[in-house]
Amino acid sequence: MTPLTIRFLGAAGTVTGSRFLVQAEGHTLLIDCGLFQGLKQLRLQNWEPLPFPAKEIEAVLLTHGHMDHTGYLPCLLQQGFRGPIYATAPTRAVTEIILRDSGKVQEEEAERANLHGYSKHAPAKPLYTIREAEKTLSHLQTVSQQEWLELFPEAGIRARWHYNGHILGACFIELEIAGKTLIFSGDIGRSDDMLLYPPHKPDKADLLLIESTYGNRLHPDEDVAERLAELAAETLSDGGSLLIPGFAVERTQTLLLLLSQLIRQKRLPSVPIILDSPMGSAVLKLFAEFPEWHKLSEADAQALTAGIHVVTQAQESLKIAKRQQPKIVLAGSGMLTGGRMLGYLLYELPNPASTVLLSGYQAEGTRGRDLLEGASHLKIQGVHYPVRARVEQLHGLSAHADQAGLLDWLSELSRAPEQLFIVHGEPDAALALQNRLAEAKGWQSQIAQAGEVLELTL
Ligand SMILES: [Zn+2]
Missing domain, CATH: 3.40.50.10890 (Rossmann fold)
Structure with a gap:
């Protein structure tokens, strides 16, 4: 029996701000570290510190380079995180481009707000600067696809990245803790993408987090x-x-x-x-x-x-x-x-x-x-x-699997994960996927709630 704690610090009830904190065997890891985007009440959360001491996080594992999975990393450093950030080589390269640009955008927005006086805060400050974004990049370390990264060998904690066909470098992460398998789907691509290969599929999972961006949709067949x-x-x-x-x-x-x-x-x-x-x-x-x-x-x-x-x-x-x-x-x-x-x-x-x-x-x-x-x-x-x-x-260009694609991604699992969480979707989409999973596979799942802290035993 392996006790573990999982905290849904983002991408719960919404598609942005992916951040999942995992604590087990005396270690603490963060899977993705994204910025909230869109609604103002979400964006305001980017200014709040994590409800967890950042310096206690030992490493960050990135599924892919998109802003809503990486854009909060400089804030994590501001709050005292000093560990490695693991990513595949293309994810690392994409993250470098995205974070530099994000630092620039943050600086420009603050500048413009000050110039035109449309910020409620005077003077407006950037969330982080280009310099802070660049400092973050020095923490990035490259991992290879399909190869185990021994994170804490004495505790039996290791991770592997598997091709996920969403954007260049995107993967789902398999985290092994004392013999148990935790799968973090990241964003799942489509099997018919014009540029990328079809996503690989997990073949076992004791705990699984699945995205649900299009959990309530089937992509139309559009030319x-x-x-x-x-x-x-x-x-x-x-x-x-x-x-x-x-x-x-x-x-x-x-x-x-x-x-x-x-x-x-x-x-x-x-x-x-x-x-x-x-x-x-x-x-x-x-x-x-x-x-x-x-x-x-x-x-x-x-x-x-x-x-x-x-x-x-x-x-x-x-x-x-x-x-x-x-x-x-x-x-x-x-x-x-x-x-x-x-x-x-x-x-x-x-x-x-x-x-x-x-x-x-x-x-x-x-x-x-x-x-x-x-x-x-x-x-x-x-x-x-x-x-x-x-x-x-245009509907035909989505980089996300639709409902059928999400179910197909789970098709190599011989049994239901003991703990199955639906994340990264607006409420309607998450609910539709939950119902579909129950109907088509008889699997029970939970829709992750923002800020939820769960103590589990696998
Ligand atoms: Zn993405």
Whole structure:
């Protein structure tokens, strides 16, 4: 019998802020260390210290590099954490890009708030600085896929990372404690992803945490290339611009693949096609660096930006945004919480001829979600802009498994995990997955509650 304590410090009742604390055999580990995003009451939690002394955490294990799994790491260091942060090589590289950018964004936001006086706190301070983000990176240590990392051999604690097909480097984590197997799903990818291989599946678990982002949905069978071509034709023939907010990691590269194929097939009107995502461009380079982690050939990877104008400087970005000329723009951020796309929205949101094409999951409280829900105005940098542009969403590009995919991911387990927790989903999605698991497999599960502390015996 192995006693252990698990604390759900985030991604419970919501999709962001993944942080799971595990204590067993006298040791303390944190699985993922994400930032809360979206709703204000969630974002405010980023300013609160962990309800647990950070200096007692001996190591952090990362499933993947997304902000909602890594963005709180610098705060953990501010609170006294000094241990190693383990990640696969591509996750480490993605985390480096994401945290540097996050530090920059935090500094810029504080600066802007001070300049325009729209912060309630005077003076506004960044959550963390670029320097603090960089200090965090020196704690990153690389692990290999499928190989055991002996964390605390005397206590029988070790971990392995398994390919999960969600973004470059993404894995689920198998944590072994005194012979018991704990599985942390991280974010689970799709079996038919355009860039990545299908996710591996766990074959045993005494305790399992499964994400439920799309626990209540089945992805529609959508021909994304066709839809993209159609929307481009309709929007551009009206003299508008097609704006595609892309998640810098993965979605942007998938969209580039689709756009470059459409360009080659001459299925796009001849307007400038612009990639204005410094992070998206940086991640693109990682595809060349880690060829064994994705399906693209070297030639395919190189051809991704053929016929596409890649913007690097912020000055040029502002100039292009201002130009009243039909164009296709791919820029961040994916849920419009920040990034260069905001600069384009100022001009295109009020334009009824333009289209904003959202390309993935839009968390509650983000501008992307507001647009989907028919907002008549969007607030950007303290100013309200009317929404007259058309708003569309692509469903076929999600980086998450849908309900059927989640069930399939569990298909190699011969019996129900003794403890099965549903995490990383909004309440409806988590509940739908819980019901489906009971109905299809007869498995009982619990929906993790934010802040819950559970003392278990496995
Ligand atoms: Zn993710």
